Amino acid sequence: MEYSRELIATITENYHTLEQGTMPNLDVLFIHPPRNFKYLRTNSKRRSSFLLVPMGLFALADLLEREGYSAKILNYSLEYMLDRKFSLLQYLKIVNPRIVGVDLHWIVHSAGAIEILQFVKKHFPNTFTLLGGYSATFYAKEIMQRYEFIDGIIQGDAEIPLIKLIKQRSTLDKVPNLMYRLDGEIKDNSITYVAPELDSLNFAKLHHIEHWKEYLEKINKNLHYTFPIEVARGCPFNCIFCGGANYSQRCITKRKNVIFRSPRRVVDDIQELTRLFHSNGIFYGHGVYPATERYFMEIQKLIREEGLDLQADMEVWRLPVSKKFLQDFSKTYSVKKSVVWYSVRNFSESYRKKMHQQIGAFDNAFSFSNDQLEAFLNTCQALGLRVMLFYDLGNPYETMSDMIMNIFKSHKINAMNWILKRRVAMMSEPVHMSPGCPADLFDKKLGLQILGKTLAGRLEWNLKTPMNASPWDVSVNYRTQNFSKTALNFLNRLVWMGNYFSFLPFFLL
Numbered sequence: 001m002e003y004s005r006e007l008i009a010t011i012t013e014n015y016h017t018l019e020q021g022t023m024p025n026l027d028v029l030f031i032h033p034p035r036n037f038k039y040l041r042t043n044s045k046r047r048s049s050f051l052l053v054p055m056g057l058f059a060l061a062d063l064l065e066r067e068g069y070s071a072k073i074l075n076y077s078l079e080y081m082l083d084r085k086f087s088l089l090q091y092l093k094i095v096n097p098r099i100v101g102v103d104l105h106w107i108v109h110s111a112g113a114i115e116i117l118q119f120v121k122k123h124f125p126n127t128f129t130l131l132g133g134y135s136a137t138f139y140a141k142e143i144m145q146r147y148e149f150i151d152g153i154i155q156g157d158a159e160i161p162l163i164k165l166i167k168q169r170s171t172l173d174k175v176p177n178l179m180y181r182l183d184g185e186i187k188d189n190s191i192t193y194v195a196p197e198l199d200s201l202n203f204a205k206l207h208h209i210e211h212w213k214e215y216l217e218k219i220n221k222n223l224h225y226t227f228p229i230e231v232a233r234g235c236p237f238n239c240i241f242c243g244g245a246n247y248s249q250r251c252i253t254k255r256k257n258v259i260f261r262s263p264r265r266v267v268d269d270i271q272e273l274t275r276l277f278h279s280n281g282i283f284y285g286h287g288v289y290p291a292t293e294r295y296f297m298e299i300q301k302l303i304r305e306e307g308l309d310l311q312a313d314m315e316v317w318r319l320p321v322s323k324k325f326l327q328d329f330s331k332t333y334s335v336k337k338s339v340v341w342y343s344v345r346n347f348s349e350s351y352r353k354k355m356h357q358q359i360g361a362f363d364n365a366f367s368f369s370n371d372q373l374e375a376f377l378n379t380c381q382a383l384g385l386r387v388m389l390f391y392d393l394g395n396p397y398e399t400m401s402d403m404i405m406n407i408f409k410s411h412k413i414n415a416m417n418w419i420l421k422r423r424v425a426m427m428s429e430p431v432h433m434s435p436g437c438p439a440d441l442f443d444k445k446l447g448l449q450i451l452g453k454t455l456a457g458r459l460e461w462n463l464k465t466p467m468n469a470s471p472w473d474v475s476v477n478y479r480t481q482n483f484s485k486t487a488l489n490f491l492n493r494l495v496w497m498g499n500y501f502s503f504l505p506f507f508l509l
């Protein structure tokens with residue numbers, strides 16, 4: 001699809017006008033909250049600013065607009081970075097929103113999300129204060145019980161519920177997925193809407209966010225992320241630390257299946273991003289595994305046909321990844337700049353076998369051999385691709401000897417990367433158990449103890465730490481049979497030097 005110069009000019013002009021915040025009486029203002037206000041200043045140049053908005057927000061704003069309503073996304077931390085004197089009150093006075101919707105998708109935003117809505121209700125008592133996203137859904141009841149100033153929570157997928165909420169403010173019992181208040185009581189319409197398809201949505205409507213250019217720039221520079229594009233919803237796997245695992249989504253958002261967008265629609269979005277917004281980096285919001293190789297190869301074929309010049313970040317969700325796929329990937333995107341990500345969980349094959357026996361078919365993330373890993377790394381190296389490997393310290397049933405083996409093997413791979421000139425980096429981030437992840441739901445069975453499981457516990461943790469980078473600020477929220485929280489924090493600190501060292505071949509070779 002080609003865009004005419006006139007169209008580009010009109011859109012750019014419109015963005016400019018919108019950026020002045022001159023759209024009064026907005027139907028919906030989405031606010032992406034800071035992590036909290038306590039560490040707003042110190043977090044502002046770090047990854048812990050969590051500047052990215054949920055990728056679905058662009059589609060929600062666009063859908064509202066196509067339905068005849070006005071919507072805008074305000075990224076609080078971004079506004080604060082751009083202008084330390086930014087006043088939310090002044091902004092709200094200008095746009096005068098009917099609904100303010102805050103995303104509490106990632107639990108890291110718990111304190112910030114709640115504080116923003118408290119502020120909105122205090123100054124604009126007639127504005128409907130709304131929360132949404134995974135974490136808000138998981139803690140919906142507790143949030144509604146604790147915070148009177150929150151009028152409602154859309155649980156799970158939000159497209160149709162949001163449209164109905166605007167249309168039916170007087171009959172809230174007709175809004176699917178909504179938890180709300182009626183005469184001092186909390187009412188739950190429960191989740192009946194689970195999006196059946198995504199092709200009718202547009203995920204590249206970047207202009208809906210205030211200061212979209214700066215948003216792109218900061219996520220690239222501060223967070224080193226390319227632009228995340230939603231290609232699917234759901235996951236077929238059950239990684240135990242993941243709050244979006246298949247089992248977790250069945251419980252939290254009631255999603256049972258994975259839905260994919262058609263390759264054509266994904267490429268439409270990518271074209272829009274490159275041609276209108278001059279962004280040529282894509283982060284695919286769903287990973288490659290044997291069952292999705294063909295799907296991604298279709299996307300790649302279309303990208304080549306359209307002649308798009310791109311770099312891509314692609315997660316590998318399960319090995320093996322075929323040589324054919326990796327060749328196709330490297331033929332499509334800039335090999336120099338693109339990155340393939342893979343979480344090995346644990347470098348020790350003997351531990352992985354033990355864990356696989358314990359957990360069986362529920363989670364097959366541990367069921368791969370060192371030979372498969374080596375083959376994957378060597379193929380990437382032969383193609384010139386960079387790889388980012390993640391590993392965890394403090395897996396269930398891990399003993400001291402498993403842990404030593406995990407660290408030892410990580411160093412061995414690190415050394416081999418230098419010897420074989422592989423552009424591979426390694427990263428172990430202290431595990432933070434996501435709300436509703438299998439380990440959170442079955443902690444006792446897995447020999448774990450999750451600390452601060454309730455929303456109150458999560459809030460306490462949020463305000464306790466500035467979340468500086470490792471090794472200065474490390475904090476896990478659990479203990480295992482064999483390791484206390486303090487021991488896990490210590491071990492996570494211990495490996496940071498090796499992690500940082502591994503980035504040298506990644507960047508230099």
Ligand code: B12
Binds near residue numbers: 050056159225283
């Ligand atoms: C792709 C992905 C990413 C991508 C893209 C993120 C993005 N921009 O959306 C990247 C790699 C960048 C990423 C980053 C992070 N991620 Co992530 N990510 C995922 C993954 C694999 C898929 C997410 C997905 O499919 N979203 C699609 C749908 C579900 O969301 P959506 O369309 O954006 O939003 C819909 C609803 O959530 C809701 N909604 C969202 N916001 C709002 C707001 C309102 C007002 C309303 C009404 C509704 C609403 O409506 C939308 C439309 O229906 C999930 C795992 C999984 N399988 O789900 C983890 C997951 C969501 N991520 C997770 C985490 C922890 C993170 C990070 C915090 C990690 C970190 N420590 O840095 C960061 C946060 C980045 C930031 N804020 O700057 C956790 C969240 C757990 C939790 N409850 O807190 C998950 C579940 C994985 C895990 N390990 O548990 N992530």
Ligand code: SF4
Binds near residue numbers: 235236243317
């Ligand atoms: S971490 Fe595992 S369960 Fe979660 S989205 Fe990725 S592959 Fe799926």
